[in-house]
Amino acid sequence: MYPPKLSIQDFLSQHRIQEVECVIPDMTGIARGKILPKDLFLNSGHMRLPKSVLLNTVNGQQPDNAAFVGDTDPDMVCVPDLATARVVPWAAEQVAVIIHDCEEFDGSPVSLSPRCVLRRVLRLYQERGWEAVVAPEMEFYLVARHQNPHEPLQPPLGRTGKPEAGRQSYSIDAVNDFDPFFLELSRFCEVHRLGVETLIHEAGAGQMEINFTHGDAMDLADRVFLFKRTVRETALRHGIFATFMAKPMEAEPGSAMHIHQSILDAKTRDNIFSLPDGSVSPAFHHYIAGLQRYVPQLMPMLAPYVNSYRRLARHMSAPINVQWGYDNRTCGIRVPESDATNRRLENRVPGVDVNPYLAMAATLACGYLGMVEQRQPTEPMNSSAWAMDHELPSHMEDSIRRMRECEPLREVLGGAFIDAFLAVKEVEYATYNRVISSWEREHLLLLV
DSSP states (O other): OOTTTSHHHHHHHHHHOOOEEEEOOTSSSOEEEEEEHHHHHHHHHHHHGGGGGGGOTTOOOOOOOOHHHHHTOOOEEEEEEGGGGEETTTOOOEEEEEEEEEEEESBOOTTOOOOHHHHHHHHHHHHHTTTEEEEEEEEEEEEEEEOOOOOOOOOOOOTTTOOOSSTTTTTTHHHHHHHHHHHHHHHHHTTTTTOEEEEEOSTTTTTEEEOOOOEEEEHHHHHHHHHHHHHHHHHHHHEEEEEOOOOOOOTSOOOOEEEEEEEEEEETTOBTTTTTSSSHHHHHHHHHHHHHHGGGGOOOSSSOSSTTHSSOOOOTOOSSOOOOEEEEOOOSEOOOOOOSTTTTTTEEETTTTTTTTHHHHHHHHHHHHHHHHTOOOOOSSOOOGGGSSSSSOOSSSHHHHHHOOOHHHHHHOOHHHHHHHHHHHHHHHHHEEEEEOHHHHHHHTTOO
């Protein structure tokens, strides 16, 4: 981000920028937009895109647009958020990227835009005098280059010339095996001003985790949005792939985007999850109860693809319910050990395949409703939550149904967005259901 006293003209001149990538996130979290020469960007001040761009599925299809954008497929105005201006570190020439907001021609927000949805939720917090603070943890896999989608993914070769043969949780040597990749990734993240804090090797073969410094939810969503592209670009430069699929390998753990969250009083800057004497506040329990009540209803935003539900399996380092507990990683909602000032909770349900704007909006919406409705949580779990029953939807069809039927969420997220978003998910699910899998050919072809 450029310094607040520096104009966008000065920013572009200072970095000798020749082109500007003008991007918006669609509902899947994919960057859509245009690349403009610097002078054209400065002269125009904004770009136009069809509203229907927001409705692309992950494989490039769209639902029937008329109900959501009108019969004529009109344009929207994409206005640059200059606070997001960054240099693209891997570009061959000097290129900047700027994330844009989607507006109608009268200046009102486009309700289908993921950034608009998150901003809508944050505005509800502001109206209550609250401020959300979040910190995402992102897991991803490094895998060997892969051209045949019918073959399983494999770990890449490191500097030893051998793939990882087993799980290497927190192994420094396993990270060092990919030192050239991580050194360049670290440099790119610094130039891109992404605020990356910690790198660890996770449980899976070739699985890594990056943690971000805590901060404003919109800023963190922007950084996650840009980080995914940064990791993929860096991996390609080193002859490997990086994947943010929730469950890329059958026998390995899935990849999550755990979201730590706390709420501040906007005036005093005090953590409202703690009382003045340092004890737990009612708001903390209300927030947890909101997650317990509404996370199962918002799963399309936290587990957006068929593959997402393969991760949510018992004894695979992922939650199967919305139980909560203190420092209990088997629960969907974990409360880390902390002092009163830093009291927070961790939503462990989202996969790393989420659109970060929608995942942030979803988890904050659940907590908001819990506090407003003053809900009460269950008792905390002191044992393994994996021994409890499944409480989360087990497949996409059930997930879509639950979200569509939850009226309180329509008030918080916007009914127009929910209808359009679920239409996108239904098209993706229908497309998946047409695919004949290798399991079906192997076990049904000659035996039934």
